[in-house]
Amino acid sequence: MIYLDNAATSFPKPEAVVKAVERAMLAPASPGRSGHAAAHAASRTVYRARKGMAKIFGASDPERVCFAPNVTWAINAAVGGFGLGPGAHVLSGSLEHNSTARPLALISGASGIEWEAVPPGPDGVLDPEEFRRRLRADTRLIVLNHASNVTGALAPAREIKEAAGDVPMIVDTAQTAGSVPLDGMASWADVICFTGHKGLLGPTGTGGLCIREGTPFRPLAVGGSGSRSESLEHPDFLPDALEAGTQNTHGLAGLAAAAEFLLAAGVENVRAHEMRLTGIFMEGASKVPGLAFLGPGPGDPRRVATVSVVMEGISSSDLARRLEEGYGIMTRSGLHCAPMAHRASGSFPGGATRFSFGLFNTEEEAVAAAGALGEIAAGRGRR
Amino acid sequence: MSAGAAARRTRTAARPGLPLTGTGKAGGRQDSPLNDGQGDIILVFASNTRILEAEELLEEGGLPFILVPVPKEVNPNCGLAISLREGDRDLILPALADAGLMPQSAYLRRGDEFAGYPLDGSG
Numbered sequence: 001m002i003y004l005d006n007a008a009t010s011f012p013k014p015e016a017v018v019k020a021v022e023r024a025m026l027a028p029a030s031p032g033r034s035g036h037a038a039a040h041a042a043s044r045t046v047y048r049a050r051k052g053m054a055k056i057f058g059a060s061d062p063e064r065v066c067f068a069p070n071v072t073w074a075i076n077a078a079v080g081g082f083g084l085g086p087g088a089h090v091l092s093g094s095l096e097h098n099s100t101a102r103p104l105a106l107i108s109g110a111s112g113i114e115w116e117a118v119p120p121g122p123d124g125v126l127d128p129e130e131f132r133r134r135l136r137a138d139t140r141l142i143v144l145n146h147a148s149n150v151t152g153a154l155a156p157a158r159e160i161k162e163a164a165g166d167v168p169m170i171v172d173t174a175q176t177a178g179s180v181p182l183d184g185m186a187s188w189a190d191v192i193c194f195t196g197h198k199g200l201l202g203p204t205g206t207g208g209l210c211i212r213e214g215t216p217f218r219p220l221a222v223g224g225s226g227s228r229s230e231s232l233e234h235p236d237f238l239p240d241a242l243e244a245g246t247q248n249t250h251g252l253a254g255l256a257a258a259a260e261f262l263l264a265a266g267v268e269n270v271r272a273h274e275m276r277l278t279g280i281f282m283e284g285a286s287k288v289p290g291l292a293f294l295g296p297g298p299g300d301p302r303r304v305a306t307v308s309v310v311m312e313g314i315s316s317s318d319l320a321r322r323l324e325e326g327y328g329i330m331t332r333s334g335l336h337c338a339p340m341a342h343r344a345s346g347s348f349p350g351g352a353t354r355f356s357f358g359l360f361n362t363e364e365e366a367v368a369a370a371g372a373l374g375e376i377a378a379g380r381g382r383r
Numbered sequence: 384m385s386a387g388a389a390a391r392r393t394r395t396a397a398r399p400g401l402p403l404t405g406t407g408k409a410g411g412r413q414d415s416p417l418n419d420g421q422g423d424i425i426l427v428f429a430s431n432t433r434i435l436e437a438e439e440l441l442e443e444g445g446l447p448f449i450l451v452p453v454p455k456e457v458n459p460n461c462g463l464a465i466s467l468r469e470g471d472r473d474l475i476l477p478a479l480a481d482a483g484l485m486p487q488s489a490y491l492r493r494g495d496e497f498a499g500y501p502l503d504g505s506g
Contacts, residue, residue: 031431032431032432032462033461033462034452034461034462035450035451035452035453035461035462035463036452040450040463043431043435043462043463044435047432047435047436047439050432062432062436063430063432063433063436226431226460226461226462227429227430227431227460227462228460229459229460229461230459230460235430237429237430239430239432240430240431240432
């Protein structure tokens with residue numbers, strides 16, 4: 001098997017992550033809810049995950065890190081925190097995943113909020129000047145997918161934030177956290193949303209938000225928090241405000257181990273490895289007749305290790321099937337939950353076949369993937 | 384779960400009559416104060432995360448404290464509180480203040496009696 005679907009979920013997970021989850025499941029786990037030793041150990045586990053994520057994003061205060069089941073939940077909570085109402089104008093990129101697009105579509109349809117998506121340039125990359133040009137007096141929020149899960153295009157997020165001035169920005173790091181160094185992001189991004197199971201190498205069911213001081217927030221759900229138990233009002237302080245209900249201690253044990261693994265390995269080294277594999281794959285695939293890349297082309301560093309291709313004469317799903325059946329290469333075909341990105345890339349509705357590399361992929365696998373494309377395109381593909 | 388049980392969890396039981404010194408790994412039972420005339424200061428924090436930060440800070444500093452369940456006599460929350468000997472106040476409270484980790488409230492415990500404890504140094 002050659003696993004090239006790391007943009008969906010990373011595989012394999014570091015052994016330390018697997019062990020951490022196992023250890024957590026062999027102990028009682030009710031963080032912040034009781035005073036006994038097991039509850040305290042569970043609390044410390046969750047705290048370790050909080051500290052790890054704070055370090056990944058360069059946040060000085062772990063209390064600003066709030067956990068959620070996934071990045072979609074986190075984005076919904078983040079958008080809701082701004083309490084936007086009729087007359088508000090919201091900007092986003094045009095390469096958004098449905099995790100941002102659907103919450104924005106929901107509020108723009110129901111609440112009289114105007115949502116405007118900024119298209120990428122001809123090179124497939126968002127231009128900060130295009131955001132600046134669209135800013136209005138009533139622009140209240142920018143929501144940005146840091147890297148497209150379809151084209152791999154890396155958005156110049158900090159430059160867009162600088163162009164936006166005082167307008168707050170939510171950054172969706174689903175495709176960058178753990179794969180791209182982000183250790184300064186917490187100093188300028190108003191809300192960072194993350195998922196634990198992709199580049200961060202943690203378990204599914206983990207994710208969250210890192211909220212900059214002074215940024216508004218409000219609970220998406222209320223309930224038990226282990227704090228202010230005497231009150232029927234949910235706590236208004238972080239992280240409790242956004243963490244109703246018992247947290248996913250088993251998953252967060254894995255996320256804590258994953259963050260520690262990544263910090264020891266160095267995210268910059270992960271980035272270098274993944275981009276080396278991406279370069280090898282794109283260079284090989286660029287020689288395949290009838291094959292087109294979506295987004296930034298070979299040699300362009302403004303991308304992550306996610307490469308989608310369209311091959312003449314074969315659908316995205318058939319190509320994915322041929323790759324798996326003939327070569328054991330696992331990719332993802334279709335629209336990747338991101339119809340906006342495919343529309344912006346000219347690949348809607350047929351979609352594309354996506355190759356996404358991760359830390360545990362090898363150069364040989366990148367070469368093999370490009371070679372398989374060449375054989376299939378030439379009509380010599382294995383069956 | 385009694386306060387003493389929580390203390391047993393993370394701390395070596397102190398010998399009665401000896402002062403707590405040196406490290407958070409020393410400790411004493413809050414329901415049986417040491418025979419030195421001191422009370423215990425109970426620090427209650429706003430959130431579970433905040434107390435974990437405080438615990439980490441004090442542990443790293445080798446400061447004397449123990450964790451106890453939040454006494455129900457003073458606060459209905461279900462988590463933990465930091466307990467220190469009254470005489471160690473000047474070791475611990477400035478360290479917490481410097482780190483921006485001051486508790487939400489504090490109480491002085493003598494036996495089964497609790498009283499509010501001012502955090503402004505007037506106590």
